[in-house]
Amino acid sequence: MRYLGLWLGWLLLLLAVPCRARRMREPPPPTAVSRVTPVEHWLRVKLNQFMASDTRTFPMRFYYNDEFAGENIVIDIGGEWEITSGWTLGGLPYDIAKQLRAGLFYTEHRFYGKTRPFNNTEVSSLQYLSVHQALADLAQFIHYIKSDAFERGQFKSGKVVVVGCSYAGSMAAWMRQTYPHLVDVAYADSGPVLAQVAYPEFTTVIIRAIRESGGEECLSRIAMGMKQVKDLLANKTGIAQLSQIFNICTSYETFTDREVTDFLMILTSPLIDIGLVSTYLKLACAVLTNGTAPHPVQRLADLLFALNEMPCMDLNYTNILGWFRNTSYDSDASEDRVWIYQTCTEFGWYQTYTSEHEPYFPSIPQHLDYYLQHCRELFFKDFNEERVRQGVKRTNMMFGGLTHRPDHLISVAGTHDPWSVLAPNASHGHTKSPVYVIPRATHCQALRDSRRDDSQELRNARKAVLDFMYENVYGMTPLSGATHTEATPVLLGLAAAVQFLH
Template sequence: MYTYYRYLLLLPLAVGLRTLEPPPPVPASRDGSNDTVTEGFIYVRLNQFAATNTDVFPMRYYYNSRHARSTNIVIFIGGEWRISEGWMRGGLAYELAARESAALFYTEHRYYGDTRPTNTTSPEELKYLSVDQALADLAQFIQTVQSDSFENGWYRGGKVALVGCSYAGSMGTWMRLAYPHLVDAVFSDSGPLHAQEDFPEYLEVIAEALRVQGGETCLSTVQEAMVDLVALLGTPDGPATVSEQFNTCSSLQGATALDLATFFWYGITETFAYLVQYATPGDISNACTALQNTQISTNPVTRLAAWISAQPSTQPCIEAEYRVQLALHTNTSYDAPQATMRVWLYQTCVEYGWYQSTTSPRQPFLSTVPLEYFHQMCKDFISEYFDEDLLRSGIQRTNLLFAGLDFLPDRVISVVGGHDPWSPMGPKATHSRHLAPVYVVPEISHCRAIQSTENSDSEALAQVQHDVLNKMSEWLTDREDDMISSAHAVTASIIVGFAAIVALFA
């Protein structure tokens, strides 16, 4: 899930299992740097699907009413991160709000940031964390904003547009599926829709991006370095040498299998994930130039180590001891350094999987991070009861609730980056249709379409962004009345089916 992202380093869907807020929008000439942004809280139900549970908690949001001359609202959806004001002042959601004279909101997902439903993140208190609970929070938020209690009822009867990227983009699509009576238009950028236990395709896309943007030699150089690195670790003095070259926090001498998987995960594959998932034009080719620079060394392992050690994501050192990672991620305080990562890991263990293992032969990282490594994380970081059966039943539940890649609800427009490692789990261009168009933009990385139209990575992306704005405007102004009646029959059946499924699993 996993450049400008890296200063936000927290240990998302984001990169691998890391969770990061989308990057602040690159400033545009018509940004809202001087706009007044208000922070607010509304009380939502702790358990949205149990009428007997009346407990509530405060859900945080940001609000920008600068353009609110109509009754319409645009909601930028928060995902597995702490929200901040940047997206209230620029980006495609901001441009949509300005274009449609709408208010702009930014909602925070339960259990992230300052939206804390419980006292801690213990396994018992995480039981209220699921995407269907979070979608119900959004539904309650929309109803509150459209009620007389908010701005004296100004937004009552207005249209609602949702914008989200990554997991928040998934949420937007699923909101239209679950609550079509509350949501009129959705833009999902890079949103995965299919839950899957093993996700080796993630690293396959990284390999393809290195090959296309960096050249065949770059990809072969990385693979050669990995072969030599694994061989070096198998020699008596190799682990100490690798520790020094790659700047691990403690020596790999005597490392366990879990330690070595931790080194390859946090030190190697995650670093390439940052490079490719959040690449802007030139990032990958520049990295490949460094990886192939024989003036640094004729040894590919030395060049790989030099590049890895220079990345902000590996600073101040690579923590390769599994027991240290375990201690960091079992702290149940919301204020713990790895609290966000712990909460997101819980969601992957019970809802999604999406574990980027090295089980595919079509990637350069050999078999260094097995699927079992992530199984062990679920058991050790969260609870011993979080086994493979629980994981697989949760994945089955997610795909049953939301139909995976088999169905796209109407009035959802999706953008997929051609070199986004998450693209295999997202909608395909073959799914594209008039009611739910899908754009696949060549060589574009994760969550690039939600940036300002003045800061597009390519002409192709700029055209797609304008198409997104036009389509969202059509849906918000009902200029496509001919398609509404046909959609109503579909969405009505969805409401009934979704309610029945939620009741079954609540």
């Protein structure tokens, strides 16, 4: 899923590029508190981790912060983005490393950022892209960090902790499950573990978040604006007005069905961001309810321009397709292309339409073929729905989806996170593998540094993570008489509240 940050999920794959050159983004870095400068390192890992006779390798990038380095290891897993040093300078991974007296590492996923097995993203190259290969890269990385070849064997006897959020949170859970002999304890924040072809629940959660934190007036303004947009799309005069209001690059008298869908997807992109970045909801609803523009359509435009830098809006499908067909890493869409490949072959996660979305998100495609067409046009001419279903089935067969939960894993989810439906909720937790569901928390919010306006439930969940890590590494609670169960009301009390996830 994307974190456009967050990388934004499949829905934004078509939104982002028409607006501007917009690379995949890692979660917003926390406030830097470290006293040291992290060092960039490279490790040559196997291209094909599952064929011993294939000796080809490529350089995998990682950052290392040794501020607290004893013998333990904390690995912050990078997802579908280019890593920067910021996530080794603060935030919950940094706090975990401090508490465990551990070296803090931040790894980059194959085919993303500067970790490039090939100098292109041709289909022949992408055959070596999968979550299984990426997990095996991490296994090789752990072997290296615990060997005499790194820091003279300083970490040889230490415990290994992995953490991650979003897709990287999924990987953290799957690392503990797949390599329990290498990973002692894991923390997964907002990590979906159930692959699913169609995913209408994504938008359902966003509507819920707007209603609970933005209010009915905010939702009403969205519905009013969308209705006016649809009315204007019905005739040439209206389309001309929309072209002017939204600064569409090419003058249009009519729109094709595809151009209408792409236009509406771009228009609703700030609303999708609401569940992914906690500060966006207040901004979005302020613009929509308190803005100076008299007409709801203009307020939607004001919101779009407030969150996106774009000289004009390009709806030319040939241009859009050209961005994603470019196989050079110099392309600003290279990482988007790589993530699309993973959704086509492993995860699905295609946001589709249901009737309850109509007043607010008329942009969501009703049929899967809208998405499958991109898999065909970018990668496989014979791609069909059965192929993505088989990929999703294999992913769930290998990892168990929501039916299996490894021990020594702690997970956190937020009720305003649109990916939470595919992540464990309170009903999946048990003593050795608790799940904390935080009311009104958004995507990856617990992983970030603490802020004054954080809820008590969010603070409790962060403390629970720290306590859980300490207990599993040292076999004791960090303070006499204190245990991670201080936060368990979040785990138990929210069980009923999150049943809407199932």
